[in-house]
Amino acid sequence: AELRVAIDDVDRRILALVARRGRLARAVGEAKAVTERGVLDAGREKQVLAAIRRANPGPLRDDAVEAVFREIISACRAVQR
Numbered sequence: 170a171e172l173r174v175a176i177d178d179v180d181r182r183i184l185a186l187v188a189r190r191g192r193l194a195r196a197v198g199e200a201k202a203v204t205e206r207g208v209l210d211a212g213r214e215k216q217v218l219a220a221i222r223r224a225n226p227g228p229l230r231d232d233a234v235e236a237v238f239r240e241i242i243s244a245c246r247a248v249q250r
Contacts, residue, residue, distance in 0.1 A: 187241060191248050198249025208249045214242055 198208060221238050222231045 187244075190241065191245055194245035195248045201249065208246055217242065 201208065218235050218238060221234060225231050225234045
């Protein structure tokens with residue numbers, strides 16, 4: 170029961186951080202609209218994913234962590250539109 174409570178707490182914190190990232194992505198999208206830049210920045214996404222792989226402390230595999238972040242980035246890109 171204690172472990173489940175701890176996992177629930179972590180999940181809520183992850184959700185809060187993902188929501189914060191979404192708000193920041195929306196602000197980036199607004200800035201891009203002013204400069205008429207496109208939403209997709211493949212170079213930046215590649216940098217983010219490489220940094221995530223380097224920072225991954227485990228126990229999740231790098232490819233699993235990258236998959237999670239690809240989904241987060243995709244959702245944030247949608248918010249930028």
